[in-house]
Amino acid sequence: MKIILMGPPGAGKGTQAEVLTKELNIPHISTGDMFRKAIKEGTPLGVEAKRYIDSGKLVPDEVTVGIVKERLAEPDCQAGFLLDGFPRTVPQADALENTLNELRMKLDKVINIVVKREALLKRLTGRRVCKGCGATYHVVFKPSQKGDQCEQCGGELYQRSDDSEAVVANRLNVYEQQTAPLIEYYQAKGLLLNIEGSDSVEEVTRKILQALGRE
Numbered sequence: 592m593k594i595i596l597m598g599p600p601g602a603g604k605g606t607q608a609e610v611l612t613k614e615l616n617i618p619h620i621s622t623g624d625m626f627r628k629a630i631k632e633g634t635p636l637g638v639e640a641k642r643y644i645d646s647g648k649l650v651p652d653e654v655t656v657g658i659v660k661e662r663l664a665e666p667d668c669q670a671g672f673l674l675d676g677f678p679r680t681v682p683q684a685d686a687l688e689n690t691l692n693e694l695r696m697k698l699d700k701v702i703n704i705v706v707k708r709e710a711l712l713k714r715l716t717g718r719r720v721c722k723g724c725g726a727t728y729h730v731v732f733k734p735s736q737k738g739d740q741c742e743q744c745g746g747e748l749y750q751r752s753d754d755s756e757a758v759v760a761n762r763l764n765v766y767e768q769q770t771a772p773l774i775e776y777y778q779a780k781g782l783l784l785n786i787e788g789s790d791s792v793e794e795v796t797r798k799i800l801q802a803l804g805r806e
C-alpha cells in the first residue's frame with residue numbers, strides 16, 4: 592500500500608505512522624526524521640536543514656524533493672510506503688507525482704488527520720522524543736512509564752528544538768499557508784480520506800485502518 596499521511600504539526604502523523612507501518616509492513620518515510628538524523632550526524636544536509644527547522648520554516652523544495660526521490664527508489668519501497676510530512680507544498684506534490692510515474696508507482700490513498708489548533712499547541716509543547724530510538728511521548732497524554740527514560744530502549748527523552756511555543760506558532764502558520772492547499776489538491780484527485788484526529792491514539796488508528804479497508 593502506497594500512502595501519504597498528512598496533517599498539521601502535532602496531528603499525530605509520527606505516532607500513527609509507528610503503528611500503521613508495523614501493521615501494514617511498509618517503510619515509514621518521514622522527511623522531518625531524515626532531517627533530524629542529518630542534523631545529529633552533522634552532514635551538509637543537516638547544516639542546511641537546521642537553519643530552516645529551528646525557525647519553523649520549510650526546507651527548500653529542491654532539497655526535500657531530492658532526498659525523497661532517492662529514498663523512494665530503494666527496493667524496500669517497491670511494495671509500498673508511508674510518507675509522513677511530505678509533500679508539504681504544491682511543487683513537492685507535483686514532483687512526487689513525476690517521481691512515482693518514473694518509478695511506475697501509484698498512490699493508493701492520502702490520509703488527512705484533522706485536529707483543532709488549540710489541541711495541536713498542547714500536543715506539541717508537551718511532546719518528548721527518545722534520543723535513542725525516536726519513540727514519541729507526551730508529558731500528559733502519553734507519559735513514559737519510566738519517567739524521563741524511554742519505555743522501549745531506556746534512552747533519554749528530550750524536547751525537540753522546534754517545539755517551543757514561539758516556533759510552534761510559526762510552524763502552524765506555515766502549515767496553513769503552504770501545506771493546507773494540498774487538501775484540495777488530493778481531494779480533486781479522489782485520493783483524500785479525512786480522519787478526525789482528536790480521539791485517543793488507538794481510536795484514530797482504528798479509524799484509519801477501517802478507512803483503508805484493513806479492518
Ligand code: AP5
Binds near residue numbers: 602645679732793
Ligand atoms: P516534521 O518532523 O515533519 O514535523 P511536523 O509536520 O511539524 O509534525 P510533527 O512531527 O511535529 O507532528 P506529528 O504530526 O508527527 O505528531 P506526533 O505524532 O509527534 O517536520 C519538522 C520540520 O522539518 C519542518 O518544520 C520543516 O522545517 C522540516 N520539514 C520536514 N518535512 C519537510 C518537507 N516536506 N518540506 C520542507 N520542510 C520539511 O504527535 C505530537 C504529540 O501529540 C506527541 O507528544 C504525541 O504523543 C501526542 N499525540 C499524538 N496523537 C495523540 C492523540 N491521539 N491524543 C493525544 N496526544 C496525541
Ligand code: MG
Binds near residue numbers: 604605606621623
Ligand atoms: Mg512527526
Ligand code: ZN
Binds near residue numbers: 743
Ligand atoms: Zn527509545
